[in-house]
Amino acid sequence: MLNKKSVDDINVKGKKVLVRCDFNVPLDADLNITDENRLVAALPTIKKLIADGGQIILCSHLGKPKGEPKPELSLAPVAKRLAELLGQEVKFAADANVVGDNAKAAVAAMKDGDVVLLENTRYRAEETKNGEAFSEELASLADVFVNDAFGTAHRAHCSNVGVTEFIRKKGGDCAVGYLMQKEIDFLGNAVNNPERPFVAILGGAKVSSKISVIENLLDKVDTLIIGGGMAYTFMAAHGEEVGKSLLEEDYKDYALKMEKKAEEKGVKLLIPIDITVADDFSNDANIKIVGRGEIPADMEGLDIGPKTAELFANAVAGAKTVVWNGPMGCFEMPNFAKGTIAVAEAMAKLEGATTIIGGGDSAAACNQLGFGDKMTHISTGGGASLEFLEGKDLPGVVAADDK
Numbered sequence: 001m002l003n004k005k006s007v008d009d010i011n012v013k014g015k016k017v018l019v020r021c022d023f024n025v026p027l028d029a030d031l032n033i034t035d036e037n038r039l040v041a042a043l044p045t046i047k048k049l050i051a052d053g054g055q056i057i058l059c060s061h062l063g064k065p066k067g068e069p070k071p072e073l074s075l076a077p078v079a080k081r082l083a084e085l086l087g088q089e090v091k092f093a094a095d096a097n098v099v100g101d102n103a104k105a106a107v108a109a110m111k112d113g114d115v116v117l118l119e120n121t122r123y124r125a126e127e128t129k130n131g132e133a134f135s136e137e138l139a140s141l142a143d144v145f146v147n148d149a150f151g152t153a154h155r156a157h158c159s160n161v162g163v164t165e166f167i168r169k170k171g172g173d174c175a176v177g178y179l180m181q182k183e184i185d186f187l188g189n190a191v192n193n194p195e196r197p198f199v200a201i202l203g204g205a206k207v208s209s210k211i212s213v214i215e216n217l218l219d220k221v222d223t224l225i226i227g228g229g230m231a232y233t234f235m236a237a238h239g240e241e242v243g244k245s246l247l248e249e250d251y252k253d254y255a256l257k258m259e260k261k262a263e264e265k266g267v268k269l270l271i272p273i274d275i276t277v278a279d280d281f282s283n284d285a286n287i288k289i290v291g292r293g294e295i296p297a298d299m300e301g302l303d304i305g306p307k308t309a310e311l312f313a314n315a316v317a318g319a320k321t322v323v324w325n326g327p328m329g330c331f332e333m334p335n336f337a338k339g340t341i342a343v344a345e346a347m348a349k350l351e352g353a354t355t356i357i358g359g360g361d362s363a364a365a366c367n368q369l370g371f372g373d374k375m376t377h378i379s380t381g382g383g384a385s386l387e388f389l390e391g392k393d394l395p396g397v398v399a400a401d402d403k
Contacts, residue, residue: 002188005175005401007045007146012054014112018142018167019045019177020160022149022380023060023078031077038151039082041380045148045177046086046115055110057141058082058090059098059118059159060149067125069096079117091116098124099137107141121159128157135162142167148177151381153396160396168401176400179380184397186356186377187323187388194321195354196222201312201343203228204326204361207251212390213325218261223268223315227304227328227339234259234271240293243277244300270315274305276329276336283333302336303329309342316346325358325389331365340365348374359385 021042026034033039049056063073079092091114093103098119106116121127126134135158139145145167147153147160156162164174176184200221202210207230217224226234229246236242237252237259262269273292277299278285289305290296304312309328316322324347328339347355348371355375357363360382366372379385387394 002184002192003403004181004184004397005173005403006181007048007175007177009403010144010173010175012049012052012144015054015143016057016107016110016141017049017054017144017146018057018059018138018163019049019146020149020163021046021058021060022151022179023058023075024062024151025078027072027077031072033077033081036081038380039078039085041179042148042177043085045146045179048178049146050086050113050115053112054144055107055112056115057107057118058115059121059138061122061127061152061159062120063122065120065122067123067127069119069123073120075117075120082115082117086115088115093118095119096123098134099141103141121157124158126158128155130156130158130162132162134158136166138163139166139170142172143170144172145174146177147174147396147400148179149396150180150183150379150384152384153180153183153381153394154384154387154392156395161399164399174399174401176397180397180400182377183379183381183385183388186354187358187379187385190321190323190354190356191217191220191389191391194220196321197319198321199223199225199316199319199323201225201227201316201322201324202230202326203328203340205229205246207233207248207255210326210386211254213386214258216389216391218258218265218267221267223270223319224262225270225312225315227272227308227312227343228326230326231271231304232301235292241295241297242301243295243297245295246300268315270311272304272308273311274307275301276303276305276338278302278336281330283335287335302333304339306338309339313342313346316343316350319350319353321354321356322347322350323356323358323389324362325360325386327361327365331369337369341369344369344371347371358389
């Protein structure tokens with residue numbers, strides 16, 4: 001699965017190249033882009049294809065228009081900003097049906113190095129159902145396909161999976177872009193072939209959403225650290241008092257089973273030894289630090305405590321591969337961000353190690369707290385990274401040609 005043809009392996013000179021990007025960016029009420037990280041992240045692949053003399057047709061979804069051409073979810077603002085970032089015209093094909101007269105005319109008039117952007121692929125209801133007709137229409141525009149949208153790699157849609165079948169029928173290459181390549185290299189290979197010691201840190205609210213991840217990682221890691229809301233289910237499984245903390249009653253047996261599996265595999269499984277508790281879900285709440293099993297009935301745990309932060313930091317020290325998915329507490333409130341900061345600091349201090357943040361909340365936490373540039377890799381996909389860590393094959397990755 002992990003040795004895919006990339007943009008470095010294909011010849012695009014004079015060819016029309018359809019590139020699936022992730023331009024699913026946040027827009028304000030005036031349709032200004034409020035966070036352009038995803039646009040910037042797509043530039044290396046686009047610039048490489050321009051430099052190689054390809055004719056570049058970009059496509060992406062934005063939000064959830066659910067098969068309707070909603071003007072507030074048009075990619076027009078993206079075309080405008082991309083043109084500024086690239087320093088050249090990006091022709092926007094404003095077709096409600098995506099592959100319409102505007103797109104066909106714009107593509108027919110292209111010269112080497114030109115860039116066209118198609119309208120939001122989810123304006124078509126078939127996109128998310130991987131409908132054959134829309135896949136074929138997209139493929140009709142191009143000779144070669146490049147997928148650079150990791151955020152949707154866990155979904156089989158027309159613009160990332162269906163289209164490949166029709167490009168191949170024409171004898172065209174289906175490759176991955178630099179962003180996808182980086183995700184495959186780091187997430188896929190770090191989990192399947194890690195340099196040891198390998199430590200995984202799992203946080204976030206629910207055990208239930210991380211079950212497959214825990215199971216897959218227990219077969220691979222040397223140490224598994226569990227923090228965040230999911231830790232309280234592990235404590236409750238031992239009959240310990242968790243007060244009003246997040247708890248999934250139905251998963252207590254599962255927690256015990258995982259602890260047993262860790263023991264059998266010789267994996268060190270760490271859960272918090274002290275907790276920062278509060279009498280209200282608010283930054284201004286009354287706070288105290290209590291030991292494990294001592295959470296008052298009328299209070300809830302909102303972060304790990306200082307002794308746990310030290311325990312977790314020590315477990316990370318000396319690691320050669322660290323994968324982190326999910327915060328240690330409610331980091332959005334400064335009083336409950338200390339545990340998440342401690343873990344990020346411990347990872348940032350490592351030398352000669354591969355540190356990977358698995359998208360979603362932990363990526364947001366890392367960037368907000370200022371540790372973004374200290375990590376080897378921050379994944380751009382939330383759900384996609386989780387499924388990668390679960391050891392699943394991602395349709396968007398599988399659909400690319402093997403080398």
